[in-house]
Amino acid sequence: MAVPNKFILYNYWRSSCSWRVRSVLELKQIPYEYRPVNLVKGEQYSEEFRRLNPLNQVPTLQVQTSDGHSEILHESMAIIDYLEQTFPTPSIYPKDPIERAKVITIAETIVSGIQPIQNLSVGRKIEELSDSKIRSGDWSREWIRMKFQKLEIFLKSMSGTHTFGNHLTLADFCLVPQVANAIRFKVDMDEFPLLKRLYEFLLTVEPIAKAQPSNQPDKQ
């Protein structure tokens, strides 16, 4: 089987889904080439990028293999699964299948239940359809706050020093960028002491710290 020998990550410094993938690349110490796609300028809709990803989204990972072949992967959770399958150590999951599922529950609560709904594309569509009765930023703040109220309670029985227990997992890589989004949308994090404590600690943990937006070359 051909072996992957080069990774190119198309991403954006402030994209929370990009941050998830960068954290996993850092954890597994996989070198990669960074290619910025400026979402605010709409570069994800360019003809060039559309050829790479007809879904017009970052992150997008190009995998070049030892036989000169190249594959394109989309969606943060799919890219992360590929990295976990191909570079299993250190793992992003606990070994026990129940504990592993709980980590995925936390991740999916954010990945499917919060992030896509507070996302700019949804906010803008709602603003447009409501003739600006609902403002995009207000929508995002309201949705995150509603969901964080449930997440704060849910995590009480699961979190230790880290989002799940006392070890770095996929749950951390999903939580931190989501809290960063919340802060950008001016959600008052004092309402969520557990989420706030986890965020502040995890921002100092190396893979997440290295992968954070302010350390990226396209940072503005």
Place this chain on the structure above:
Amino acid sequence: MAVPNKFILYNYWRSSCSWRVRSVLELKQIPYEYRPVNLVKGEQYSEEFRRLNPLNQVPTLQVQTSDGHSEILHESMAIIDYLEQTFPTPSIYPKDPIERAKVITIAETIVSGIQPIQNLSVGRKIEELSDSKIRSGDWSREWIRMKFQKLEIFLKSMSGTHTFGNHLTLADFCLVPQVANAIRFKVDMDEFPLLKRLYEFLLTVEPIAKAQPSNQPDKQ
């Protein structure tokens, strides 16, 4: 290690996320007890159910183990991962890590990019905040249609008889319930000939057919 010996699935006949999990249980021929939670009556908010799942969502899987212990799992993708880890054959994924990631890309495009945004809880919130300027059903139909336009193009390079290639995978278990939702929301499926063809074929495939809403005991 304790062995799981009984599964109780809290779910709702028409919930698309429940259908995903039921399909995987059928594929792996895992017997389970069916416990209906009527989402339209709001049973997911009852005190009894909140104790099982503070996120107030179905599907929720209760796993009873041989040592008398019991664990609760939430979120369809987490439950499905647990079932795949614990009963790996037949698998819901291709063996090749790149192909596996592509299956997850399709799944996540639906699981995080379409389903949660067309969901009733989002539609109702938008209807409320916009003083009914945006109607919940219109929002769902508009969002699904916009996303199906991209998905139809995206799948052209991937689909065979099945959503990914010619074998049953997680992608099928996510696509079929989403098309069923689209039909409920009166999306004109003639605009999406590939999605329509896949849906009509896959509805005849045993695990999906057995798990479909009309075959469930709480069907109305």
